[in-house]
Amino acid sequence: MTDVYDKEKRSAVMARVRSKDTSPERAVRRILTALGARYRLHRKDLPGSPDLVMPGRRLAFFVHGCFWHGHDCARGARVPKANRDYWLAKVARNKARDARVAEALRTEGWTVETIWECELKDENALRARLGEVLERFPKRG
Template sequence: MPDGGTDPSRSHIMAAVRGKNTTPELRVRKCLHAMGYRFRLHRRDLAGTPDIVLPRYRTCIFVNGCFWHRHPGCKRATSPKRNAEFWEAKFARNVARDEANGHALTAEGWNVVTIWECETVGCEGLTKLLRSVLPRRS
């Protein structure tokens, strides 16, 4: 690390992390579609650019990675040992931003649902979860 910054291999790894169309997000979208819901993706006019928006039900869905958004009590929400101060600050900013976006959407009359990455693994479990948090289709 000649400039005292990030290791070039780490930088390459981090650049590969996607923000849209992640595997957990695709799982949720596939499940919602199979359940008969129709939705919009990544509406930039809404706070936080929700991953999935169901306009008919005034519902926004965020599909959060357990690591990046610090899912409480989840084994995937580990913290890196190297550069711990940087990571703790980054995670704190992510959590604060998520909370602010949720409050802004709620104030505008939207229902906000957070689906965690670890909850998207099984299709049956995911369907049951979605049924419990979404309004009934009409």
Template sequence: MDKFSSERRSWVMSRVKSKHTKPELVVRRIVFGMGYRYRLHDKKLQGRPDLVFPGRKKVIFVNGCFWHGHLGCRYGQLPKTRVSFWEEKIQRNRARDIRNIATLEADGWRVLTVWQCELKNSEILASKLNEFIERR
């Protein structure tokens, strides 16, 4: 049973952002601190990647573990209520992510997905980001 009324739950869910989220801001701060410059949410690219490095033809998506169904992650677990609704929603999000990445890669872009749970260790994340951006 949900602890909120349906009206309250609707209001709470309406406050969930898709851009400039806390995980995205953490990744942006790390990348900027390493001296890299980027564009945000390029509307011309499939899926509007969170960070775009046009000169390097690289993009980074910062995904929430719950919303994008991170497999094997404790944050990616489905709620206990309305299970079929959430399964369908998360599956649609995953399918969309796969299509977006495939389209970008077909157009010659290199893609990195950073998961919300990876933000726990900033040193490992910084190393991963630096390796991705610098790799040819």
């Protein structure tokens, strides 16, 4: 099956896909703020530039889109019909990079938490999960 857009239109559509300040990321920030957590955004000095960082707790959060990072939910398992080989390779590269970044952060003494886009469907469960994470890793010093 061919793409419904021509190359220029597809390029414009893909260029609008953001990597920072996405709706899922803003929703996670809203929950953490409501829980009283303080955080920093997109620390470029850390491997992978985590979406949210709590330096006092040594916590790094990544908010991943299920499709882009190959989550095992229905949305993450979906593969476009057009250019299938490209997308399979792209998601595999993203997953490999995510694993490398998480390991590099752990080596530096950080705890890595991944929040999947699909988890936002049940905001109460996500709020409970984030509350437990904050309790497990109290602020140091």
